[in-house]
Amino acid sequence: MSEKKFRQKKWQTTLFFTVIIVVTFISSSITKFNFIHSMTTFPSAFTWIFSNLMITEESFKKLPTILTKLNETIFMAIAASTTAAALSLFLGVMGSKTTKVNNVFSVIARVIASFSRNIPIVAWALILLISFGQNSLTGFLALFIGSVGFLTRAFIESIDEADQSSVEALTATGATYFQIISKAVIPQSLPQIISWTLFMIETNIRSATLVGILTGTGIGYSFDLYYKSMDYNTVALITFTIVITVILIELMSNYIRKVII
Amino acid sequence: MSLLEIKHLNKSYDSKTNVLKDINFEIESGDLVSVIGPSGAGKSTLLRCINRMVNFDDGKIIFDGKDTTHYKKRELRKLRTDIGMVFQHYNLVPRLTVIENVLHGRLGYKSTIQGLLSMFTEVEKENAFSLLDTLGIVEHAYKRCDQLSGGQQQRVGIARALIQNPKLILCDEPIASLDPNASKVIMTYLKQITRDMNITCIVNLHQVDVAREYSDRIIALNKGAVVFDGSHLQLTEERMNHVYGMETRELITV
Amino acid sequence: MSLLEIKHLNKSYDSKTNVLKDINFEIESGDLVSVIGPSGAGKSTLLRCINRMVNFDDGKIIFDGKDTTHYKKRELRKLRTDIGMVFQHYNLVPRLTVIENVLHGRLGYKSTIQGLLSMFTEVEKENAFSLLDTLGIVEHAYKRCDQLSGGQQQRVGIARALIQNPKLILCDEPIASLDPNASKVIMTYLKQITRDMNITCIVNLHQVDVAREYSDRIIALNKGAVVFDGSHLQLTEERMNHVYGMETRELITV
Amino acid sequence: ACGEGGAEEKTDASGSDSGSSNSDDVINIVWYPNESGNDLKASRDEIGAIIEEATGKTVEHQLTTDYAIAIETLVNNNAALAFMGAVGYIEAKNGNDSIEPVVVQSGASGTLDDAIYYSWLAVDVDAQDDFKIDGEFSLDTLEDKRMSFVSNSSTSGFVVPSSTIIDYFADSSDYSDLTPEDLMEGGSLFSQVLFGNSHQGSAVNLINGNADVAAFCDGCVENYVEVAEGEENTAGAVYRVIEGAAEPFNTVEGEEFILMSVTPVLNAPIAANLEVIGEEDFKKVQEALASDDTANNEGIFVPEDSEEKGLFSKSDQERFVPVEDDWFNPIRELSNK
Amino acid sequence: MQYDLATHMKRTRTGKISLKSGEKSEKVIQLTVLSFVVLTIAAFFFFDFTGFQFKKAIVETAHNLKVMFFMPKLSHFGFGEAIFQVTITLGLAVLSTILGALIAFFLALLAATNLSKEWISRTVRVIVAFIRAVPTVLWVLIFAISAGLGSEAAVVGMLFHSIAYLVKAYSEAFEEVSPGIIESLRATGSSWWHIVKHGIVPSTSTYIMSWTFLRFEINFGVAVAMGAAAGAGGIGFELFMASGFYFDLREVGFITYAILLVAILLEMLSTRLKNRYLPSEK
Numbered sequence A: 001m002s003e004k005k006f007r008q009k010k011w012q013t014t015l016f017f018t019v020i021i022v023v024t025f026i027s028s029s030i031t032k033f034n035f036i037h038s039m040t041t042f043p044s045a046f047t048w049i050f051s052n053l054m055i056t057e058e059s060f061k062k063l064p065t066i067l068t069k070l071n072e073t074i075f076m077a078i079a080a081s082t083t084a085a086a087l088s089l090f091l092g093v094m095g096s097k098t099t100k101v102n103n104v105f106s107v108i109a110r111v112i113a114s115f116s117r118n119i120p121i122v123a124w125a126l127i128l129l130i131s132f133g134q135n136s137l138t139g140f141l142a143l144f145i146g147s148v149g150f151l152t153r154a155f156i157e158s159i160d161e162a163d164q165s166s167v168e169a170l171t172a173t174g175a176t177y178f179q180i181i182s183k184a185v186i187p188q189s190l191p192q193i194i195s196w197t198l199f200m201i202e203t204n205i206r207s208a209t210l211v212g213i214l215t216g217t218g219i220g221y222s223f224d225l226y227y228k229s230m231d232y233n234t235v236a237l238i239t240f241t242i243v244i245t246v247i248l249i250e251l252m253s254n255y256i257r258k259v260i261i
Numbered sequence B, C: 001m002s003l004l005e006i007k008h009l010n011k012s013y014d015s016k017t018n019v020l021k022d023i024n025f026e027i028e029s030g031d032l033v034s035v036i037g038p039s040g041a042g043k044s045t046l047l048r049c050i051n052r053m054v055n056f057d058d059g060k061i062i063f064d065g066k067d068t069t070h071y072k073k074r075e076l077r078k079l080r081t082d083i084g085m086v087f088q089h090y091n092l093v094p095r096l097t098v099i100e101n102v103l104h105g106r107l108g109y110k111s112t113i114q115g116l117l118s119m120f121t122e123v124e125k126e127n128a129f130s131l132l133d134t135l136g137i138v139e140h141a142y143k144r145c146d147q148l149s150g151g152q153q154q155r156v157g158i159a160r161a162l163i164q165n166p167k168l169i170l171c172d173e174p175i176a177s178l179d180p181n182a183s184k185v186i187m188t189y190l191k192q193i194t195r196d197m198n199i200t201c202i203v204n205l206h207q208v209d210v211a212r213e214y215s216d217r218i219i220a221l222n223k224g225a226v227v228f229d230g231s232h233l234q235l236t237e238e239r240m241n242h243v244y245g246m247e248t249r250e251l252i253t254v
Numbered sequence D: 001a002c003g004e005g006g007a008e009e010k011t012d013a014s015g016s017d018s019g020s021s022n023s024d025d026v027i028n029i030v031w032y033p034n035e036s037g038n039d040l041k042a043s044r045d046e047i048g049a050i051i052e053e054a055t056g057k058t059v060e061h062q063l064t065t066d067y068a069i070a071i072e073t074l075v076n077n078n079a080a081l082a083f084m085g086a087v088g089y090i091e092a093k094n095g096n097d098s099i100e101p102v103v104v105q106s107g108a109s110g111t112l113d114d115a116i117y118y119s120w121l122a123v124d125v126d127a128q129d130d131f132k133i134d135g136e137f138s139l140d141t142l143e144d145k146r147m148s149f150v151s152n153s154s155t156s157g158f159v160v161p162s163s164t165i166i167d168y169f170a171d172s173s174d175y176s177d178l179t180p181e182d183l184m185e186g187g188s189l190f191s192q193v194l195f196g197n198s199h200q201g202s203a204v205n206l207i208n209g210n211a212d213v214a215a216f217c218d219g220c221v222e223n224y225v226e227v228a229e230g231e232e233n234t235a236g237a238v239y240r241v242i243e244g245a246a247e248p249f250n251t252v253e254g255e256e257f258i259l260m261s262v263t264p265v266l267n268a269p270i271a272a273n274l275e276v277i278g279e280e281d282f283k284k285v286q287e288a289l290a291s292d293d294t295a296n297n298e299g300i301f302v303p304e305d306s307e308e309k310g311l312f313s314k315s316d317q318e319r320f321v322p323v324e325d326d327w328f329n330p331i332r333e334l335s336n337k
Numbered sequence E: 001m002q003y004d005l006a007t008h009m010k011r012t013r014t015g016k017i018s019l020k021s022g023e024k025s026e027k028v029i030q031l032t033v034l035s036f037v038v039l040t041i042a043a044f045f046f047f048d049f050t051g052f053q054f055k056k057a058i059v060e061t062a063h064n065l066k067v068m069f070f071m072p073k074l075s076h077f078g079f080g081e082a083i084f085q086v087t088i089t090l091g092l093a094v095l096s097t098i099l100g101a102l103i104a105f106f107l108a109l110l111a112a113t114n115l116s117k118e119w120i121s122r123t124v125r126v127i128v129a130f131i132r133a134v135p136t137v138l139w140v141l142i143f144a145i146s147a148g149l150g151s152e153a154a155v156v157g158m159l160f161h162s163i164a165y166l167v168k169a170y171s172e173a174f175e176e177v178s179p180g181i182i183e184s185l186r187a188t189g190s191s192w193w194h195i196v197k198h199g200i201v202p203s204t205s206t207y208i209m210s211w212t213f214l215r216f217e218i219n220f221g222v223a224v225a226m227g228a229a230a231g232a233g234g235i236g237f238e239l240f241m242a243s244g245f246y247f248d249l250r251e252v253g254f255i256t257y258a259i260l261l262v263a264i265l266l267e268m269l270s271t272r273l274k275n276r277y278l279p280s281e282k
């Protein structure tokens, strides 16, 4: 690197920050975002939280129904994540440049992943709601599609990262394609795969609230219902159960991740 | 009869340069042959042509009396089960146990389904154990491979090649990543295999001294051509210079 | 007057075991002192106590006539600017250029704001360049550090220590990751510094031969205690055994 | 310096710069989702123009995707005006006492006497026999059916029909302690409960076959349907989706449904938050809206035979009439039950 | 010989020679995979299938997808308006990402165990974990209700999760900085801020950038939903209207394409930038 390049790098850094600042200003003017005002919203928001979002004894009576719905959501998230993981594993093997069978499959796998990832989950939820109506399956499918996109991308990266040398070694012993995948590629990427799947479960439980609101399923539906009847005490209780669940699952998956990697 | 016969072998990765140029030699059963030569001479490529991990352009390779040149899929798999390969970086699956890695050597004999379900027979498993025992690492059988030292891993690699029941073992710089002691163990063991089991070994080496000490015959490559082929006694200082070129030798000592 | 005086130094990480036990020695200005001893003897800990990267429990360290034992924040920063440190793994910031890494040695002299804005004076920059020149790596000044060889990186580390204008340089196994040639360059250079610039050097080493060749004095630690302190001539085979213990020596040769 | 240029731009769908909602020269109007569509933009702008003219301030429209947000926005002093349902108004009033009704739409007579519209419970024509006992429609048949409401803050789309249902079942032994919450979720009376999130949505739920019974109001679907049989707004009347109906009904042209129950509901008010708008402007707005000019504005009160879509339709003397809080007491009683 | 060997072999209950190491990590992997399978199967039994008719749903979905993706058309607003709405959504994503990154950077310094005190780091982590656990929708709704409809509510609401996500990502990157670098700077007498500026930032800028880009992509998706809910508008509002009010599948299709296009462009841009300016160190 010559001194000229060195200066060029500094110049690029300056340019980069200028671009960031300009983009920020353009964005705030398009969206009519007022920075000062947004800061002043905090006191009123927290006042509102503390005066409205209180769990009362009466709201506690609704706990059984809420827990049923929460249960539905958790199962929905897990089922969506694992089924998506199964499909994504296949797509990942097809899509990874190190294990692909041929370019056509590889491109197809990547396109599927890109489509399902880049159409926001909201859009999927609304689209599915139109055709499937308001039931668990709709929520499940919305989460499933989003998960497939994300997991395929993650799996492709994990598989790409797997050490290729053992693939070579197994080829040299005369092993078939599927044997190589199952004996050399999968065992190496399995911890990553599980780790990503766990992450997906966490994410899905988080998005299940939104998806639930949109598709009328699970805890999101209860949330929406009580929120719309302005029964904020119950909303607080629902939020509380979600928070506990998410944190528990996060702790659990952190533990698993730590042990297996 | 010779086990391996290579005739007028030519190979290029891109159409511009020939990596291997008109290679000719025969190897007898039970020999330990070293291939030496500077970096990029084509040693690895030569080895990979023999078990057809890469395809060559021109020439013939006759293995065990059969011309393998036009082998496809199934025949290729069969060929590869007859030829074991040992790698510089061992190429083990790091998260699996030693015994699992060794048994991978049997996959060539299995149908896809059998392989997927890990259906190894008890006999195969016992063989694997006794191989590990001979190699002195049986106590590590249930350890994960990434928990072993380099020398131990290389022995797992050799066990994987041996359990194939190969007629020929190809070793691509098997000791380059090992310390002198471990190298000694590995080379001695390879020598022993050729002697006791009548398995042929072709070993790529950078260490000329090691090649001299262990091999029955040395083949030297330079820029894709065979520039020496004979016993270590015939490999004089002068011929060495011819193999590596003056500059190369200097570079090595820096 | 001695530059560094260590009196009854004791240090333990956990309350169970003492890593350093009642260490006492003085070091004169301009000496190159090697510290040797088996793994875990406490060599690194000793060095880190001197510039107070770790705190010790008991005893006194007198540096340049001042008792540093109770130094806090600001005085500590000042102390550290007077003591350069060179590490086994160089500890450079990989994505930054050589010259930027060298200038990090001046941060101890800067206020927080000056440091954040990278306000280095022209004089400092010129000094950095001339140091790189002396160390023979000035042509790499604008290269990123991760593009250099180990020996080159270690020289950057030394330049970073030297630009601090230190009275003392602490080197924790500066040549452990280097090949013999590069090691030679570094050790020769350290020797030269002590001689020409009257900077004191304390060097942790595993290679006894190197310690013998370059240092004015050798201090040996074993299990946290000084077991030898004298010139290399006094370090007999027998005393060596005392330092490393029989078993350890055997282990090393395996 | 961020967020300049909000005031002069009035893009409907983008909501508004609420940063200026507290400043003195902007009046924010919140619209329910029902009235937030692009097709009603012209109508909304007309009302905005009238208010701008009356007060000399800039009007900004805030469009919402749900009822609760709209109500809370007015309650929390983040908007000056809102066009809301009667129940929404009552909830807002409960939350903030400084909220007062400005005007409501009159009936055809031009007075408050007939300032009502109708909440329907509708079923599929072909399935009408499932809802009849001895040839008469009976609410008893609702048990285990799939129900579609509008939203639980909707007056005619939830509060009125649900209280009708609860009243009806109060005497029955099985469902004597039914609560509105029970009706929000499937399992107790209904096998499944859907929310259409708009009156149109609820109607479509029925026509699509996603629900067996749907609650929605007459006015909200009048642009899309015509009477096919029977008398308007009576049980047993059959409505048909007109040819060329706009979305969301365009896919179900010619489909028919029948009313099993009709309940009158008080018209929806435009409400104001006095704390935000101030007494003076409140009066000005009320006057302007109640004026004859407004009543004759075809952008707001669209003549019945017009092709245009508007917030209100005019068959005779319809206009805005000022009202007091008391006027909503009947509904208040309903929802207090 | 054979007898000797047996001492090294493990056997399964059926007497076969076992191949597995029986390590904890392996058992946990097996257990995890097993519970995934069991829970998934159980899930399908728990599901509430009310109102779901398989054949009808499939046929309808196929039809709807066909209408959406093969006959996209705008009917309630024009093309220019569509572009404007997309830029609003993008703007919301930009703001929440940039502000989030800025705040997260400082919080992450406090959360990184190698740069901060144990208790501070733990406190920040707990708070961040809590924030992450509360659904974004709730944050947005709270701000929309209490502070009024508009972009402020959307951005501030989205900010919470952006910060929480980035604090986690950044602090992990910071923690991976080799302790040697920090130690060597400390040994020159550098202050804490010097270490951050000259050691941490240069060593982690690649990670910071790629995590931020990733969050930006995520935020675009979130902004579609949240812009509408907070009354800040954007393409999400049009999508909501088209699907929830007009049931106009063709418009939904068009909007979906618009979103997809932007999202793919963003992904390409971020890959491009990463490859160009931040070559991976591997």
Ligand SMILES: Nc1ncnc2c1ncn2[C@@H]1O[C@H](COP(=O)(O)OP(=O)(O)OP(=O)(O)O)[C@@H](O)[C@H]1O
Residues within 6 Å of the ligand: B013, B014, B019, B037, B038, B039, B040, B041, B042, B043, B044, B045, B046
């Ligand atoms: N997959 C490949 N594609 C293109 N060129 C290749 C490939 N593999 C090797 N080459 C080229 O072929 C030539 C011979 O390579 P080869 O690996 O056989 O040399 P080698 O003798 O094994 O060297 P070394 O001692 O460094 O391992 C080199 O010039 C190399 O760059």
Ligand SMILES: Nc1ncnc2c1ncn2[C@@H]1O[C@H](COP(=O)(O)OP(=O)(O)OP(=O)(O)O)[C@@H](O)[C@H]1O
Residues within 6 Å of the ligand: C013, C014, C019, C037, C038, C039, C040, C041, C042, C043, C044, C045, C046
């Ligand atoms: N940060 C620490 N916390 C706890 N114990 C430590 C720490 N650093 C070192 N130790 C322990 O202190 C003892 C001395 O360690 P030290 O690193 O000083 O040895 P050393 O002589 O430098 O060894 P080596 O030659 O391997 O570098 C060892 O037993 C080590 O385990």
Ligand SMILES: [Mg+2]
Residues within 6 Å of the ligand: B043, B044, B045, B172
């Ligand atoms: Mg090679």
Ligand SMILES: [Mg+2]
Residues within 6 Å of the ligand: C043, C044, C045, C172
């Ligand atoms: Mg040490």
